[in-house]
Amino acid sequence: xxxKRIIKGSQMILSALExxxxxxxxxxxxxxxxxxxxxxxxAPFNHILTRHEQAAVHAADSYARVTGKPGVVFATSGPGAxxxxxxxxxxxMDSVPLVLITGQVVRSLIGTDAFQEADITGxxxxxxxxxxxxxxIEELPTVMSEAFxxxxxxxxxxxxxxxxxxxxxxxxxxxxxxxxxxxxxNPTYKGHIGQINRAVKAIxxxxxxxxFGGGGLIRSxxxxxxxxxxxxxxxxVILSLMGLGAYPGDGELFLGMPGxxxxxxxxxxxxxxxxxxGAGVRFxxxxxxxxxxxxxxxxxxxxxxxxxEIGKNVMxxxxxxxxxxxxxxxxxxxxxxGNTAKWLKQIKTWQDQYPMPMGRxxxxxxxxxxxxxxxxxxxxxxxxxxxxDVGQHQMWTAQHFVIRKPNTFITSGGLGTMGFGFPAAxxxxxxxxxxxxxxxxxxxxxxxxxxxLATVVKNQVDLTxxxxxxxxxxxxxxxQEMFYDRRYSHTGLQDGPDFVNVAEAFGARALRASTEDxxxxxxxxxxxxxxxxxxxFVVEKEENVYPMVxxxxxxxxxxxxxDEQ
Amino acid sequence: xxxxxxxxxENKPGVLTxxxxxxxxxGFNIENIAVGETxxxxxxxxxxxxxxxxxxxxxxxxxxxxxINVIKVSNLASEPTVMRELMLxxxxxxxxxxSDIQQIVETFxxxxxxxxxxxxxxxxxxxxxxxxxxxxxxxxxxxKEIVRTGKVALLRGSKVxxxx
Numbered sequence: 001x002x003x004k005r006i007i008k009g010s011q012m013i014l015s016a017l018e019x020x021x022x023x024x025x026x027x028x029x030x031x032x033x034x035x036x037x038x039x040x041x042x043a044p045f046n047h048i049l050t051r052h053e054q055a056a057v058h059a060a061d062s063y064a065r066v067t068g069k070p071g072v073v074f075a076t077s078g079p080g081a082x083x084x085x086x087x088x089x090x091x092x093m094d095s096v097p098l099v100l101i102t103g104q105v106v107r108s109l110i111g112t113d114a115f116q117e118a119d120i121t122g123x124x125x126x127x128x129x130x131x132x133x134x135x136x137i138e139e140l141p142t143v144m145s146e147a148f149x150x151x152x153x154x155x156x157x158x159x160x161x162x163x164x165x166x167x168x169x170x171x172x173x174x175x176x177x178x179x180x181x182x183x184x185x186n187p188t189y190k191g192h193i194g195q196i197n198r199a200v201k202a203i204x205x206x207x208x209x210x211x212f213g214g215g216g217l218i219r220s221x222x223x224x225x226x227x228x229x230x231x232x233x234x235x236x237v238i239l240s241l242m243g244l245g246a247y248p249g250d251g252e253l254f255l256g257m258p259g260x261x262x263x264x265x266x267x268x269x270x271x272x273x274x275x276x277x278g279a280g281v282r283f284x285x286x287x288x289x290x291x292x293x294x295x296x297x298x299x300x301x302x303x304x305x306x307x308x309e310i311g312k313n314v315m316x317x318x319x320x321x322x323x324x325x326x327x328x329x330x331x332x333x334x335x336x337x338g339n340t341a342k343w344l345k346q347i348k349t350w351q352d353q354y355p356m357p358m359g360r361x362x363x364x365x366x367x368x369x370x371x372x373x374x375x376x377x378x379x380x381x382x383x384x385x386x387x388x389d390v391g392q393h394q395m396w397t398a399q400h401f402v403i404r405k406p407n408t409f410i411t412s413g414g415l416g417t418m419g420f421g422f423p424a425a426x427x428x429x430x431x432x433x434x435x436x437x438x439x440x441x442x443x444x445x446x447x448x449x450x451x452x453l454a455t456v457v458k459n460q461v462d463l464t465x466x467x468x469x470x471x472x473x474x475x476x477x478x479x480q481e482m483f484y485d486r487r488y489s490h491t492g493l494q495d496g497p498d499f500v501n502v503a504e505a506f507g508a509r510a511l512r513a514s515t516e517d518x519x520x521x522x523x524x525x526x527x528x529x530x531x532x533x534x535x536x537f538v539v540e541k542e543e544n545v546y547p548m549v550x551x552x553x554x555x556x557x558x559x560x561x562x563d564e565q
Numbered sequence: 566x567x568x569x570x571x572x573x574x575e576n577k578p579g580v581l582t583x584x585x586x587x588x589x590x591x592g593f594n595i596e597n598i599a600v601g602e603t604x605x606x607x608x609x610x611x612x613x614x615x616x617x618x619x620x621x622x623x624x625x626x627x628x629x630x631x632x633i634n635v636i637k638v639s640n641l642a643s644e645p646t647v648m649r650e651l652m653l654x655x656x657x658x659x660x661x662x663x664s665d666i667q668q669i670v671e672t673f674x675x676x677x678x679x680x681x682x683x684x685x686x687x688x689x690x691x692x693x694x695x696x697x698x699x700x701x702x703x704x705x706x707x708x709k710e711i712v713r714t715g716k717v718a719l720l721r722g723s724k725v726x727x728x729x
Contacts, residue, residue, distance in 0.1 A: 125583060126590050130633040133578070150633060183575055184636040308627035311620070 004173035009137055009163065010039035012174050013101060016144035017045065019176050022072050024048065024063060024430050026056035030076025031116060032103025035168035037074075048430065048459065050423060051451040053080050057087025058420050058449070059427030061096050062387060062410050066431035068221070070097040070151045077103045078116030081162070082123065086417060089127040091158040093414025094242060095219060097151040098158035104133065106166040121162050129157030134164065137172035145180050154187030155306040156219055187305065191322035191330060198318045199277070199301045200334045206275035206299075208343045209235045212258070215242030215413065216280015216304060222325035223247065223406045226279070229328055233338035236347055238266045240281050241398055242413040249402040255347065256356075259287035260549050261395040264354035264558055267549070269347055270295050271556040278302040280324040283313040284414070293554035303327050356399050357546045357561055367515055369393060369468050369539040373400040375520050376438060376466055379527060384436040385410065385428045389421030389445030392474035395545045397440050408435075419448030422465065426452060429461050436527070437463040443493055444473040453506035456532040464526045465534040467499055470541045478544045503534040512536040567596065568622050569648065569718050571726045572611040572629060573637040576602070580634045584611060587632065593617060593625050597650075599715035608636065610726075612717045639726045641718050648718040651690045653678070654700065657707035658685040666706060673699045684709060 007015070013036060017025070025047045029037040040047060050056040053075045060071030071091075075084055081102040091098050105114040121133045130150050132143045140163075147159040203209060217226055217239075223246045230237050230253050237247045238255050247254055256263030258270055270276065276298045281287075283302075288294040294314060301318040302310050310319040320327055359368035373396045380386075382404040388394040388411045403409040410428055412420040425439030446467055456463065477491040503510035511526060511533065513519040519537060526533040546561025574580050581600060588595050596614040603610045615625060622640060629638045641648075658666055658680075666685060670677060675689035689699050693716075700708070720726060 121579065122582070125579070125586055135578070182633060185633050306631070308624065308631055312624060 004175045006171050007174045008035075008039070008169055008171050009140055010036045010168040012140050012172070013144060013163070013168075014039055014043050014045070015174060016141065016148075016176055017072060019178060020148045021069065025072045025074055026050060026060040026063070026427065027074030028053045028056055028076070028080060029074070030080045030103065032077035032105060032165045033074060033080075033168075035165065036101070036103065036163075039168075046430070047074075048426070048455065050426075051454050052449065053083035054087050054419065055423035055426075055449050055452050055455070057084050057098070057100070058090065058417075058423035059430070060098055061087060061091045061094075062424035062427035063431040064091075064096050064098060065410050066385065066407050066428050068407070070099050070148060071427070073098060073100040075100070075102050076116070077105055077120070077165075078118045080116075081120035082118050085123065085127065086415075086419075088124055088158050088160065090412055090415040090417045090420060092127045092129070094215060094412065095156050096158065097156040099147050099151050100158060100160040102160065102162050103168075104162045104164040107135070107164045110164065120160065124160050127158070128160050129155075131160040131162070133162045134167055137167055137170040140167065140172065141174055141176055142180070145177055146182060148178075149180050150182070150185065154185070188307070188321050189305075189323040189326055191303070191320045191327040195318055195320045196327065196330050196334070199320060199331060202275055202299055202301060202318055203233060203235075203277070203331070203335060203338070207340070208273050209233070209275040209277065209340065210255070210269050210273045211235050211237045211277045211279060212240070212270065212281055213237065213243045213246050213279040214240040214281025216324045217243055217246035218406045220280065220305070220323050220325040221406070222280065222328055225325060225328045225332055227251070229332045229335065232332065233335050234340045234344065235277070235338065236269060236344065238269060240284070240287055240413075241411060243281065244398060244409045245403040245406045248404045250404065255351075257398050259289070259555060260551075261399065261545050261547065262287070262549075262555070263356065263399070264547050264560065265347060265350040267555040267558060268350050271297070271554070272346075273298045276300045278304075279328065280304060282309045285313070287555075288313060289549050289555040289557075290552050354547075354560065359540070359543055363540055363543070367513065367519060367537060367539045369470065369537070369543055370396050370400055371516050372466065372468060372519050372537050372539065373397050373440065375523055376440070377401040379523050380436060380438065382408075383434075384408065384438060385432055387411070387421055387425040387428050387437065387439045389439075389441040390416045390418045391442045391445060392470070392478065392543075392545050393440050393442045393468040395475075396468075401440075418445040421445055422449050423452050425463050425465070426455060426461055429463050439463055439465045441465065441467055442474060443467060443469040443471060443499070446499075450502065453503060453508055453532070457507040460531045462530055463532055465503075465532065467534060467536050468539055469499065469536055470539050470543065472541060474543075475545070477542070481542070481544070482550075499534060499536045508532040508534055510534040510536065512538065514538045566616070566618065566642070568615055568617065568640055568642040569646070569716060570613045570615060570626070570629075571639045571641055571718065572613060572635060573603070573726065574609050574611060575634045575636060576607050576609045577634050580609070581611075583632050583634060584613075584629065587628055588613075588615070588625070591624070591628055593621065597713070597715040599717050601717075612715065614716055637727060641720065645721040646718045647721055648692055648716055649690055650692070650696060650716045651688065651714045652696050652700075653712050654687045654689070654703055654708055655684055655710040656687060656703045657683060657709060659683055662706050666703070669699065669702050675699065
């Protein structure tokens with residue numbers, strides 16, 4: 001039998017990270033994690049010090065999305081831990097694997113309202129896939145390996161480990177088993193063959209089928225089989241916001257994103273389809289609109305790794321629980337080439353009739369945000385990673401930026417977290433140093449984590465911050481315009497700051513564009529620069545995102561937009 | 566409709582919070598809950614009564630399964646079960662009314678487990694209907710306090726709810 005090494009808790013944690021292949025840690029030190037950071041001082045990890053714990057989680061979240069490996073975060077007890085909460089929720093909603101290690105006050109002080117004590121396992125129970133409060137040094141190695149296993153298998157998600165400060169310094173036997181068995185945890189990967197056969201029959205019988213795919217396709221690495229299957233059976237592809245990139249945005253069978261700000265064609269196709277193949281998607285309310293009007297003509301096949309998603313929002317005819325890549329491969333083997341020419345022709349007429357609106361005609365030449373996104377897209381290659389914040393610019397990016405590959409579009413989908421974009425772009429660059437990274441953000445969301453300018457300057461992170469600056473919290477203002485009689489209650493951000501000055505004060509380079517000609521020019525300039533560059537695109541202030549489906553309306557009840565007064 | 570769920574869990578710290586927290590944040594109402602150890606060390610069994618239609622219960626069960634410490638969830642409502650709950654009732658009992666109370670308790674196969682000069686504690690076990698019935702009868706004398714354990718249930722016959 002192998003003799004177990006006797007090491008300290010803090011060493012156990014770092015050894016476990018090494019065994020898990022972790023290279024980058026995002027974090028912020030503090031009192032309760034002093035022993036851990038002391039151990040880290042001469043350990044072979046790239047630790048990125050963000051300027052706020054929230055930014056560390058968002059960066060790790062994005063790092064995990066790009067690499068497919070769990071992102072790792074360190075933070076201290078109390079405020080350090082509670083600052084993680086938004087970021088953890090964000091990762092939980094978008095099924096992103098994270099392992100978060102927080103310090104806790106020493107065991108003898110737990111429950112006494114000690115300095116910087118917060119019950120972070122209690123707080124994060126609803127927003128983690130699982131969490132642990134480590135009570136003894138003996139359990140630490142198992143907890144570490146379980147955490148990585150749980151985070152990165154099944155439906156992925158964040159796992160938090162809360163470690164009391166005294167545990168870091170205690171010594172104990174260390175043996176690390178990467179494979180672990182957890183009694184109550186056994187994800188299903190292979191699809192039920194009977195259901196797969198039913199799905200094959202449904203696809204064969206369908207005249208107007210569509211594939212509706214989501215983030216699950218990306219998490220399971222299903223994009224190539226998705227492309228083959230769509231091609232073979234001639235089924236058009238619709239992707240949710242989280243699914244963008246799973247099928248090429250300029251692919252022949254791609255109809256775009258559906259839902260509230262989706263393509264008219266995608267929404268019409270879902271409404272008219274006689275079969276929807278939901279693949280790694282959760283039929284979120286932003287997509288379905290008014291539920292009892294959603295896809296009433298269609299049979300629905302739903303493939304998802306999480307059984308609880310099946311039948312949660314819409315009624316399903318053929319449920320298939322399992323890994324979407326494995327199941328699509330099974331389907332692919334059994335499907336015969338399909339002929340959907342008539343249906344594709346119908347779709348083509350919608351596509352011709354309803355192109356994605358480019359903003360108001362009378363504004364051509366002035367700086368329309370849609371134009372900025374299109375130029376960023378035109379001047380980027382297919383490996384460029386686009387990271388967005390949340391709001392109007394996010395929807396314009398989803399609509400106008402051509403995403404060609406999986407894991408190259410990083411956005412906060414489920415939670416819609418303003419402040420996500422900029423730190424997430426930092427994480428993406430550390431995950432893919434050879435890819436160009438563009439952070440498309442707004443003047444509202446950027447200010448929520450603007451302090452990370454220090455992080456990008458310190459690390460000379462090579463990224464372009466494309467700030468779509470309309471001096472408003474644009475999406476909220478749009479709703480106020482449409483549904484609250486233009487009463488712009490607290491959505492104006494006209495008083496700055498001057499983002500060029502701010503960026504320069506931090507030591508980053510900054511450019512500005514106020515016309516479409518200038519925009520093209522500065523994008524080229526920025527792409528030629530090394531290190532962090534901010535571009536302040538001073539765009540039309542009251543441009544709206546169209547098409548739009550008003551809340552709780554049928555998704556084929558669309559405000560096409562573009563020519564509003 | 567009322568459903569009784571048998572939830573087999575690993576007896577880890579916080580497991581009760583995880584289960585009850587899931588019910589509350591997903592908007593499912595726990596009517597009552599009883600927890601105790603099983604025959605297997607380290608494994609506990611929760612019996613939860615929850616109100617909802619088939620679709621709600623299906624969601625509850627699926628969401629419970631997602632909790633790492635939950636090993637198995639069975640819906641007992643769909644099968645024949647023996648279901649019991651224990652209730653203690655402290656009732657006002659002056660000398661004049663004691664024998665009347667005694668008679669009621671005997672009818673319900675309950676027990677008097679404590680007597681003081683002006684009150685008695687009665688222990689009674691049964692299903693919902695039986696407990697409600699005795700409560701109603703004793704109300705007449707003046708109930709001072711009631712405590713209930715929550716329902717527990719086992720499948721009838723030799724079939725068991727597996728603990729692994």
